[in-house]
Amino acid sequence: MTPDFGDDPLSRRLATELPRHAAPPHLRAAILDATRPRRRATWLSPLLAASATAMVLILFGLTVLPRVTPADPAQRMVRAVVSEHSRALMWGARRPEIIPTALPWLTQESGIGLAGVFAGDDRLQFSGAEPVYLERERGIALHYRDPDGHLVTYVVLPAASLRLPDRERVKIDRWRPVLMRDSGFASWVWKQGDLACFLVSDMVSSDDLERFKDYFVRVRSTTQPFQAY
Numbered sequence: 001m002t003p004d005f006g007d008d009p010l011s012r013r014l015a016t017e018l019p020r021h022a023a024p025p026h027l028r029a030a031i032l033d034a035t036r037p038r039r040r041a042t043w044l045s046p047l048l049a050a051s052a053t054a055m056v057l058i059l060f061g062l063t064v065l066p067r068v069t070p071a072d073p074a075q076r077m078v079r080a081v082v083s084e085h086s087r088a089l090m091w092g093a094r095r096p097e098i099i100p101t102a103l104p105w106l107t108q109e110s111g112i113g114l115a116g117v118f119a120g121d122d123r124l125q126f127s128g129a130e131p132v133y134l135e136r137e138r139g140i141a142l143h144y145r146d147p148d149g150h151l152v153t154y155v156v157l158p159a160a161s162l163r164l165p166d167r168e169r170v171k172i173d174r175w176r177p178v179l180m181r182d183s184g185f186a187s188w189v190w191k192q193g194d195l196a197c198f199l200v201s202d203m204v205s206s207d208d209l210e211r212f213k214d215y216f217v218r219v220r221s222t223t224q225p226f227q228a229y
Contacts, residue, residue: 074164077157078180078187080134081198084141085153085185089202093143096128106131107228110140112156112195116224120144124152124215140225144215150208152201152215156225159196164189172213175220188216195225 070076097106099117107113109131120126124144132141132155139157146152169176177190177199186209187200199219203212 073162074178074189075180075182077135077159077162077196078189078198078200079182081153081155081157081187081200082182082185084132084134084155085151085200086183088141088143088153089151093128093130093141095130096143097130099126099129099142102129106140110138111158111228112138112140113226113228114140114223115226116222117142118144118154118219118222121218123147124218127151142223146211146215150201150203152199152203152212154219154223155198155200156192157196157198158194158227159191160194162191162196164191170213173217173221175216177216177220186212188212190220192225194227197223197225 070079099114099119103114103117106129118124118126124146127143127145129140129142132139134155134157137157137159139155142154144152144154164178168178168180170179172188175190177188180187180189181204184204185200185202186204187198190197197220199212199216201212201215203209
C-alpha cells in the first residue's frame, strides 16, 4: 500500500522514487511478543511467603527455647549462681545491704547466718549483700569489686546432698575447692557442712586465675556461714 503524501510535488516525488523494503518476519514477531502482557509466576509469591514464615519461626524458637539443663547437680547449681552473678553484673544488687548492720535481716530472709564475714580490704571492696533464691533454695549473696573492676560474687546455698567431683579440685593453701566454668565465668565451689559455697567472677585467664585464687583465700579464711534454721 502506497502512503498518501498529498498534492505537494516533493511528496509525490518521494512517493514514486523512494525505495521501500519489507520488514523481516522476525521483527514483526518480536514486536508482537513485546506488546503481549506478561504472566506472573504465581508459584513464586507463596514460596517466598512460606520461606519468610519459616525463618521467623526458627528465629523465634532460638530465642525462647531454654538452654539444656545440666544433669550434674553441681554444674546445675553453678549455672544458677553464674546467672545470678550476671544479673548483678548488669543491674547491680536488688537491695545492696551493708554488713554487718543487715546481718539479722539477711539471716531472716535467707535462713543462713554468718558467724564471720569478709567485709573487704585493699584488694576487694565490699559492694553489697542480698538474699537470693536459686535452685528452689534460699541463700545469701555478697558482692565485691577488685581494683580492675571485676565483680566477685560469693553465694551460699543449702546443699546437704551435693557431692563435688574430686577430679576438678585445685589445691589452694590448705583447701581444695573445685574449679568449675560456665558461660565464660569461673567459679570456686566448696562445701562447709551442709552448705555449698561459690565464688564466681569472669577471671578465667591464667593471670586472672592466680588472683582469683588469692580472692578465694581471703573470703574462705574469714567467712563462716551456717544454716540458721
